[in-house]
Amino acid sequence: MLQNDFYSKENHGEFEVLDLGDFELDRGGKLPNAKLAYATHGKLNSSGDNAILFPVMFSGTSGSLKHYVAPGLAMDPDKYFVVIPNQLGNGLSSSPHNTPDPYSMSKFPKLSISDDVRAQHQLCEHLGIKSIELVTGWSMGAQQTYEWAIRYPDMVKRAAPIAGTAKCTPHDALYVDVYCDALRSDPAWNGGEYTTANAVDTGLRRLANIFALMGVCTEFYKQEQWKNLDFKSKDEFLTGFWQGWFAPMDPNALLAMADKWKHGDSSEPYGGDLGKALGRIQAKTAVIAFSEDMFFPVRDCKAEQELIPNSELHVIDTLWGHFAMLGLAEEDFKEINRILAQLLAS
């Protein structure tokens, strides 16, 4: 275990913790005394059917995208009970730095997207949720969204996977390998047994730069769109935005999530038949893709959408590429909300 003050309520907002008990993992082994951290907004109604589930992305927590949950927006807490579950391994839930031996740090077990979704299903039972109005999530949140809609088709009325896929593509897996290798390249990495929370700063910086390279599109840099965030130079954008984002995080937590990302494949229980898996979905589904996404390109999202019975593809044209979901461009934020509101109204 390792002290890391980043993973606090001060930094990520209020959250609660569900004790999952000894949690069996789909890739073998178990996570003893597993904890699932989650945040809720709004109130569950008496019939237990006004819930929205909003799982989080790589490197995210229940605090990262909570600006999507507010009165007047699609995910309105005056109307819906919005649950934001943290990923297992993300730093707030059971994670390498906060799990005691023999599962601490480099010895943390391999997780899968399906583990997250099964844990979240347990959370729904705990909270009394009977059916879900909408599951939506971005990137790894989309992976969880797909897994939810495929695994529990009766329970999910609507789904909106945003810039993510049900099955990790070979190029996407390569992207994960490259940034994980960059993270591990730090001289202080020590096989995952670094000795202070900030020891792997060089590796985190390298990982951040690879996200900077592929996270927004080439034209974003040409047009110097970082000026809209009040950065004074590209270098300041790299330092203040990308490196600043990853710098406080636990490297083993990032690797735990990345490994799930890379191995994400909701078709596995169906013999690897993606058509069969996606064909199970009963939810009315809005697949959202970003026009310039360099690791979840529109065509990959479209190929999966076409296998989902009651689905539509929405492509949002944005220079923010994969990171349009942060909603830092007002028009992206509005358009994402418009599509989610439309889906919820249908």
Add this chain to the structure above:
Amino acid sequence: MLQNDFYSKENHGEFEVLDLGDFELDRGGKLPNAKLAYATHGKLNSSGDNAILFPVMFSGTSGSLKHYVAPGLAMDPDKYFVVIPNQLGNGLSSSPHNTPDPYSMSKFPKLSISDDVRAQHQLCEHLGIKSIELVTGWSMGAQQTYEWAIRYPDMVKRAAPIAGTAKCTPHDALYVDVYCDALRSDPAWNGGEYTTANAVDTGLRRLANIFALMGVCTEFYKQEQWKNLDFKSKDEFLTGFWQGWFAPMDPNALLAMADKWKHGDSSEPYGGDLGKALGRIQAKTAVIAFSEDMFFPVRDCKAEQELIPNSELHVIDTLWGHFAMLGLAEEDFKEINRILAQLLAS
């Protein structure tokens, strides 16, 4: 200096060497007893006006793309005198590993694209070339092509910059930074003073993987196009193709070229006015771009083409992305040849 047997005629084909003398560099300082290695195919005619200049890309040598020079192809050595100059710093010309102190290894001076082109102009004088039928090159070869057509407009009748830009874009510069940082991340890097030719193998592998990530498009991997090269798996393609390509190279040579790439800006002598620089071009110009190029996207090539008086844009639709120029897909090779032949016939 460091022994590196990779840079031999056995590996790169026949080449000759021009002594440039003490060569003044545009970014300051000089390269004493500078050598320019070059290969020629065909014969110069008596009026000295049947030359084609075919400068090389990052990591390339005069041997890399010589399959484009053959009877029956656009660059026909029975008709043209084809000169393939190596870049300064590329391992065959004066380079970090073969230059004596005080300019050896990490102390090798900073070069620029304009240095290459001035050295090549000296080579043309040496060979008796009066005017040039065509300058063409890919990637960093395109940078040199632009520099030629802008710097010596009277001498260049036709130009075909392929998948490259006259001015390095901010995203492209970030790409260079990321792969150079990956190269330097090797524990044996030692500030560029590694002690054996193969010491920096981890860094070279990391660099190679970043090229694998951005060098061909996402769909290439999805369709498992590497099967067309008889690789049995994606991993084998990474190891055999990308890592195998870079593994024998000298890291300081790659950095010397990369630094030129990043600082490439043919508009610099014209106050940074790209319109003014490209407006100087008198050559009939065919700008060639590859549809899925992830670091020289079509729109960046198009933006420059539109500033060139007598020019046309040709976009080749290919899953090979930036690396379509290798011509490993027969249709790419044919299409590039067709465009070059058309340009030469006009």
